[in-house]
Amino acid sequence: MHKLDQTDLKLLEILQENAKITNAQLSKEIGLSPAPTLERVKKLESLGIIESYHAKINRDKVGLGVTTFVTVTLTGHKKQVTESFVKQINQIPEVIECHYVTGNGDFVLKIISKDIASYQKLMLEKINEIEEVSGTSTMVILSTFKESPVLPI
Known part of the structure; x- marks a missing residue:
């Protein structure tokens, strides 16, 4: 288990709800500039916390x-x-x-x-x-x- 701060948790919450959100909008919602936001997302991906992104299909x-x-x-x-x-x-x-x-x-x-x-x-x-x-x-x-x-x- 990796130690996640409140910003990481907020990022994960937002991305689970809307994986198509732009980095600019995501950075605005968590209160960071775009570069550090993208770095955090990439870190969560490289740690395997974010495993993938999917489209939800209507069966x-x-x-x-x-x-x-x-x-x-x-x-x-x-x-x-x-x-x-x-x-x-x-x-x-x-x-x-x-x-x-x-x-x-x-x-x-x-x-x-x-x-x-x-x-x-x-x-x-x-x-x-x-x-x-x-x-x-x-x-x-x-x-x-x-x-x-x-x-x-």
């Missing part, structure tokens, strides 16, 4: 209408089983998140699909065909009321 407008959370139980808990599963999951673009968890199941996947038929095909032909998978349980997202990319720093 419905690009034809991705079904979001699911899938709990996956593996056949065992040996290192090779877990590593093999993760390697195969990373090859499936519809799986946009993969979390190793405690509780019921071993992993939770967030999957985005065009529709229920394409989701079913993905499960039958890809996820359930992974040798290390012993079982799955799906929750279909009906509505999303909050989805924030902003971390509470």
